[in-house]
Amino acid sequence: MAFINNETLNVFKQKANQLVNRTFDKHINLAVTGLSRSGKTAFITSFVNQLVNENSQSKLDFFNVIHQGRFIAAKRVPQKSLHVPRFAYEKSLSAFTQTPPTWPEPTHGISELRLAIRYQPEDSLLKYATDSVTLYVDITDYPGEWLLDLPMLNQTFEEWSDATNLLLTQTIRRDKAQPFLDKINQLDPFEAVDEDKLAELSAEYTELLLHFRHQLGLSVIQPGRFILPGDLQDAPILQFFPYTNFNNIDIDQYQNADDNSLIGMLRARYIEYKERVVKTFYKEHFVNFDRQIILADCLTSLNSGPESFKDLQHALNLIMESFNYGKSGIFTRLFSPKIDKLLFAATKADHVTPEQHEQLTTLLNQLVHQTQHQLSFDEIQMATLAIASVKSTKSGVGEHQGRKIPVIQGRRVGDDKLITLFPGTVPNKIPHQEFWQNKTFNYVSFAPLDAVAENQALPHLRMDQVLEFLLGDKIK
Amino acid sequence: MAFINNETLNVFKQKANQLVNRTFDKHINLAVTGLSRSGKTAFITSFVNQLVNENSQSKLDFFNVIHQGRFIAAKRVPQKSLHVPRFAYEKSLSAFTQTPPTWPEPTHGISELRLAIRYQPEDSLLKYATDSVTLYVDITDYPGEWLLDLPMLNQTFEEWSDATNLLLTQTIRRDKAQPFLDKINQLDPFEAVDEDKLAELSAEYTELLLHFRHQLGLSVIQPGRFILPGDLQDAPILQFFPYTNFNNIDIDQYQNADDNSLIGMLRARYIEYKERVVKTFYKEHFVNFDRQIILADCLTSLNSGPESFKDLQHALNLIMESFNYGKSGIFTRLFSPKIDKLLFAATKADHVTPEQHEQLTTLLNQLVHQTQHQLSFDEIQMATLAIASVKSTKSGVGEHQGRKIPVIQGRRVGDDKLITLFPGTVPNKIPHQEFWQNKTFNYVSFAPLDAVAENQALPHLRMDQVLEFLLGDKIK
Numbered sequence: 001m002a003f004i005n006n007e008t009l010n011v012f013k014q015k016a017n018q019l020v021n022r023t024f025d026k027h028i029n030l031a032v033t034g035l036s037r038s039g040k041t042a043f044i045t046s047f048v049n050q051l052v053n054e055n056s057q058s059k060l061d062f063f064n065v066i067h068q069g070r071f072i073a074a075k076r077v078p079q080k081s082l083h084v085p086r087f088a089y090e091k092s093l094s095a096f097t098q099t100p101p102t103w104p105e106p107t108h109g110i111s112e113l114r115l116a117i118r119y120q121p122e123d124s125l126l127k128y129a130t131d132s133v134t135l136y137v138d139i140t141d142y143p144g145e146w147l148l149d150l151p152m153l154n155q156t157f158e159e160w161s162d163a164t165n166l167l168l169t170q171t172i173r174r175d176k177a178q179p180f181l182d183k184i185n186q187l188d189p190f191e192a193v194d195e196d197k198l199a200e201l202s203a204e205y206t207e208l209l210l211h212f213r214h215q216l217g218l219s220v221i222q223p224g225r226f227i228l229p230g231d232l233q234d235a236p237i238l239q240f241f242p243y244t245n246f247n248n249i250d251i252d253q254y255q256n257a258d259d260n261s262l263i264g265m266l267r268a269r270y271i272e273y274k275e276r277v278v279k280t281f282y283k284e285h286f287v288n289f290d291r292q293i294i295l296a297d298c299l300t301s302l303n304s305g306p307e308s309f310k311d312l313q314h315a316l317n318l319i320m321e322s323f324n325y326g327k328s329g330i331f332t333r334l335f336s337p338k339i340d341k342l343l344f345a346a347t348k349a350d351h352v353t354p355e356q357h358e359q360l361t362t363l364l365n366q367l368v369h370q371t372q373h374q375l376s377f378d379e380i381q382m383a384t385l386a387i388a389s390v391k392s393t394k395s396g397v398g399e400h401q402g403r404k405i406p407v408i409q410g411r412r413v414g415d416d417k418l419i420t421l422f423p424g425t426v427p428n429k430i431p432h433q434e435f436w437q438n439k440t441f442n443y444v445s446f447a448p449l450d451a452v453a454e455n456q457a458l459p460h461l462r463m464d465q466v467l468e469f470l471l472g473d474k475i476k
Numbered sequence: 477m478a479f480i481n482n483e484t485l486n487v488f489k490q491k492a493n494q495l496v497n498r499t500f501d502k503h504i505n506l507a508v509t510g511l512s513r514s515g516k517t518a519f520i521t522s523f524v525n526q527l528v529n530e531n532s533q534s535k536l537d538f539f540n541v542i543h544q545g546r547f548i549a550a551k552r553v554p555q556k557s558l559h560v561p562r563f564a565y566e567k568s569l570s571a572f573t574q575t576p577p578t579w580p581e582p583t584h585g586i587s588e589l590r591l592a593i594r595y596q597p598e599d600s601l602l603k604y605a606t607d608s609v610t611l612y613v614d615i616t617d618y619p620g621e622w623l624l625d626l627p628m629l630n631q632t633f634e635e636w637s638d639a640t641n642l643l644l645t646q647t648i649r650r651d652k653a654q655p656f657l658d659k660i661n662q663l664d665p666f667e668a669v670d671e672d673k674l675a676e677l678s679a680e681y682t683e684l685l686l687h688f689r690h691q692l693g694l695s696v697i698q699p700g701r702f703i704l705p706g707d708l709q710d711a712p713i714l715q716f717f718p719y720t721n722f723n724n725i726d727i728d729q730y731q732n733a734d735d736n737s738l739i740g741m742l743r744a745r746y747i748e749y750k751e752r753v754v755k756t757f758y759k760e761h762f763v764n765f766d767r768q769i770i771l772a773d774c775l776t777s778l779n780s781g782p783e784s785f786k787d788l789q790h791a792l793n794l795i796m797e798s799f800n801y802g803k804s805g806i807f808t809r810l811f812s813p814k815i816d817k818l819l820f821a822a823t824k825a826d827h828v829t830p831e832q833h834e835q836l837t838t839l840l841n842q843l844v845h846q847t848q849h850q851l852s853f854d855e856i857q858m859a860t861l862a863i864a865s866v867k868s869t870k871s872g873v874g875e876h877q878g879r880k881i882p883v884i885q886g887r888r889v890g891d892d893k894l895i896t897l898f899p900g901t902v903p904n905k906i907p908h909q910e911f912w913q914n915k916t917f918n919y920v921s922f923a924p925l926d927a928v929a930e931n932q933a934l935p936h937l938r939m940d941q942v943l944e945f946l947l948g949d950k951i952k
Contacts, residue, residue, distance in 0.1 A: 085707075
């Protein structure tokens with residue numbers, strides 16, 4: 001058989017091997033979300049970084065494929081959706097490699113990244129058939145605000161307006177919202193609409209939402225797209241607002257109002273928003289997700305006080321509806337989501353002392369499992385973890401009034417000063433008035449501690465447990 | 477019949493009248509485009525302004541419905557496409573009403589505006605049936621660059637690359653493009669692709685396009701979406717570039733290259749761009765247009781020299797393909813456009829002396845009717861006009877070396893100085909070498925002359941002829 005030389009034969013072997021491998025290759029769509037500033041960009045950057053830089057010094061003991069020595073390598077490969085922005089991994093990583101390191105710029109809207117993870121199977125069938133298998137992980141990063149919109153699908157314009165009115169008249173929002181509410185309540189809802197006036201009032205409502213989010217640190221922002229409009233900037237579909245005076249108008253007249261009346265146009269745009277913005281996200285993206293991680297920054301909310309914390313609670317509640325397939329008529333009617341694992345992660349766990357992590361996890365667990373709709377997620381396996389995507393503090397022991405106490409040390413955001421402190425205890429259940437009165441908690445924002453080399457794994461807390469929960473069963 | 481009082485009867489009459497009117501109401505989709513800086517925003521602002529402020533002082537004699545006294549009123553009404561940004565009429569108009577007036581900010585991407593024009597019909601049938609009829613005009617504003625992409629639909633990646641290579645090696649582009657071309661020509665097209673490198677080179681190619689457009693004043697920019705990406709910013713679909721070394725590679729190997737090779741990925745993204753970006757515009761917008769006006773700034777190109785002028789010629793040629801239904805296989809295969817009137821307008825006619833307008837019109841006419849594809853537009857009625865959407869100069873007579881010559885006077889952009897000059901003669905055909913050598917033309921940019929009141933009609937040149945050509949037959 002002189003016709004086939006060794007080189008050719010090797011190529012054949014290689015091709016045959018590739019073919020076999022492809023047959024066993026696996027694929028998973030992993031969605032990452034969180035309300036803005038919950039740390040999505042740092043999370044994805046660290047997630048990728050841990051895998052592509054995996055080596056003997058890695059600290060991923062709880063990720064079984066690594067613990068068992070079956071992990072071969074991971075790398076970023078081209079994504080399939082060419083029209084979705086690529087997650088800016090290199091750029092985000094460079095925030096951690098520069099001196100001094102900083103937190104990466106937040107992402108806007110949606111972005112994607114595909115990882116190929118090669119490993120040796122332990123699975124008895126695969127083990128004898130092939131040396132290595134590749135798991136493809138498509139990571140989609142999207143704003144958690146988009147999930148806050150889901151409940152709108154079940155609400156009429158009237159119902160949504162009433163719910164939003166309730167929100168706007170809560171103590172924490174009322175001060176800032178009152179001038180807007182006064183204007184709305186003085187409108188004649190049945191007058192012929194003036195589109196420019198409507199655009200102006202919508203801009204004012206959007207300003208309110210931005211203030212709630214960025215100045216007051218609140219979480220419940222509806223409609224979510226108003227604060228990140230993208231190409232829909234200045235489109236009528238983003239120019240509406242809640243009508244807050246339903247109690248004082250004739251409902252029959254409202255039902256019969258046509259689209260050229262002020263209230264008719266508000267209603268028409270609300271309906272179009274649901275159809276074209278909310279549903280589109282669920283149909284084009286959400287239904288494809290296999291697994292979801294939701295990041296929540298409980299500490300900042302605890303720090304901001306009871307109203308802000310209650311708002312986070314409310315937001316998590318609204319977000320949960322997207323995973324409550326059984327109860328939500330929307331899903332059975334419109335979509336068939338297939339998420340089978342859902343992870344809630346309390347981020348920035350490195351900002352409290354280590355013995356507080358369990359309390360932080362318990363607290364998030366309570367937030368998630370609270371409330372009226374005691375979810376029964378038959379199809380979904382859930383977990384809660386306290387994590388730090390990129391660890392920015394060192395923990396140790398200090399002394400306070402002669403007693404040894406646990407402390408953390410980090411570089412404070414703002415003045416860059418290295419400080420050592422005990423930020424206080426995290427309540428292990430949803431705190432009552434007493435907690436807020438005593439104010440035993442004082443959380444400080446830290447910058448990343450030391451710059452890392454580009455091929456070095458970032459320091460973290462429990463990213464290995466995150467990996468194991470989200471990917472472990474697919475990588476056996 | 478005491479049961480029906482006068483008020484009720486009037487309401488009945490009114491309702492009956494409304495019902496009849498609606499039956500006779502008409503509708504037209506008018507598209508406005510032009511390469512960037514051709515004056516689209518000023519044009520639409522003036523178009524709307526002339527109609528909504530129509531009164532006894534208006535200067536719209538050539539618009540028959542007004543000349544005949546049948547025009548009643550016009551106003552902006554809500555548009556139908558709620559997801560398309562609203563054209564910022566108020567904001568643009570305010571540029572002309574402030575002191576000193578300026579040109580409005582240019583638009584980005586697509587926007588819409590709907591006008592309702594009420595008039596008395598002269599049509600014999602309508603005349604006896606109703607007092608007034610409404611013509612609804614949906615104006616869509618979109619970048620002319622989007623039309624430059626159409627020819628790509630008929631080109632393979634190889635053909636497009638070769639054509640673009642030719643463009644990049646033209647005298648005017650070569651200097652700036654050479655470093656980019658050198659890099660591309662040194663690439664191994666069959667190597668495994670590095671997406672980050674590809675993103676980097678695409679960014680460099682986009683920089684080139686922006687330089688050609690804004691620094692060199694060139695018109696042929698492909699792919700058009702690269703310079704106005706919107707939500708597609710950072711998406712792989714906008715991360716490709718021409719491969720400029722096809723002459724030196726094995727075409728069989730190219731044909732067989734898979735998507736993970738550098739050239740394979742370039743090709744895949746080029747194909748996806750055509751499918752998802754180019755075709756989508758034609759399918760969602762272009763097919764709905766009834767009439768089109770294309771604005772061209774010939775004077776700036778004449779001023780910039782022969783290369784820039786030749787480039788405008790080339791761009792108009794590419795644009796014409798979108799209206800050449802008969803010859804273009806793309807349309808018969810994919811779309812059924814229905815445009816029946818096409819107006820080419822040479823903008824900024826007020827920047828030359830009045831006796832030059834005819835030459836300017838003739839010149840544009842030649843540009844449009846030039847070239848290989850001597851279009852036979854069976855279905856499309858075409859016209860050419862020299863216009864000023866908002867007139868920014870006064871014309872008069874001056875003296876030069878003892879001879880009386882025509883002059884214009886205006887406020888020069890930059891130093892705001894009031895200057896009087898004769899900018900030179902406009903060639904009445906595509907200029908030859910001699911014209912460029914003698915350089916008898918020196919065009920100066922003028923700012924709007926005097927602020928207008930908000931309800932005052934803007935000064936203009938031939939906007940009435942524009943209105944008559946685009947709307948006249950629908951408003952009889």
